[in-house]
């Protein structure tokens with residue numbers, strides 16, 4: 584592999600004659616030797632590409648570690664899965680401050696949001712990056728996001744939107760829940776906490792309440808280029824109403840989750856929207872996610888790298904052949 588290719592492939596050069604003599608080849612053996620060397624070059628190039636492909640495949644394809652459970656109306660019914668996910672996301676839970684910690688996780692249970700930012704008022708999309716820095720900002724195809732009210736202030740569990748909702752929903756962490764308004768979809772984008780620097784996390788999970796339909800409530804995970812990394816469905820709860828469920832995914836091979844999209848049931852909450860027929864209304868409680876870290880610079884995709892290496896190998900070979 585360390586041979587000087589230009590000397591091997593050019594028998595007219597004095598240096599090449601020295602090379603052949605050093606190998607004890609007679610002039611009549613040189614033609615055969617050249618064919619063998621050229622064949623070796625092709626073999627080396629092929630082996631290099633195969634090795635490269637194999638190595639990249641091993642590191643590029645990681646299996647998401649999934650955590651999911653459908654429980655009843657008690658926190659205890661999903662607690663062990665939530666705790667297992669917390670350990671996978673990282674310990675400890677970091678304080679609600681700006682900056683990025685080297686490890687650990689962040690959590691949002693909604694419960695400390697001031698009344699002025701809770702139902703019937705909307706929550707500012709950047710509340711958990713600006714007011715209480717945890718590196719998460721929200722957006723939705725709907726009109727806003729909202730945190731439910733506390734008792735003695737207003738109706739709990741989104742009874743502010745529809746009086747039947749407290750009978751549908753329950754809390755994992757009392758008393759506040761979270762929802763999008765005007766949509767059943769919410770996006771979470773990650774930042775270095777308290778800044779506008781885009782970040783990524785290695786794990787994200789959410790508690791849900793009142794998942795009634797399978798294959799409907801889900802979390803989708805996107806990398807910094809916007810490509811879907813993976814997704815997970817939230818399992819159906821074990822009670823008709825007020826059930827709790829949890830779904831989360833952790834990566835351990837350097838994958839960067841830049842954004843997650845959560846789809847809650849199949850319908851947006853609304854004053855006249857009651858859960859009848861095939862409608863499934865679902866809202867969220869605790870978000871748990873690995874510490875948001877500044878994104879690592881993009882590296883070439885494996886397929887791009889392989890194509891590049893193949894092209895370089897072919898170019899080198901064609902130059903060598905032209906010299907013949």
Ligand SMILES: [Ca+2]
Nearest residue numbers: 749750752753
């Ligand atoms: Ca309830």
Ligand SMILES: [Ca+2]
Nearest residue numbers: 692756757759
């Ligand atoms: Ca809560």
Ligand SMILES: [Ca+2]
Nearest residue numbers: 793795863864
């Ligand atoms: Ca439901």
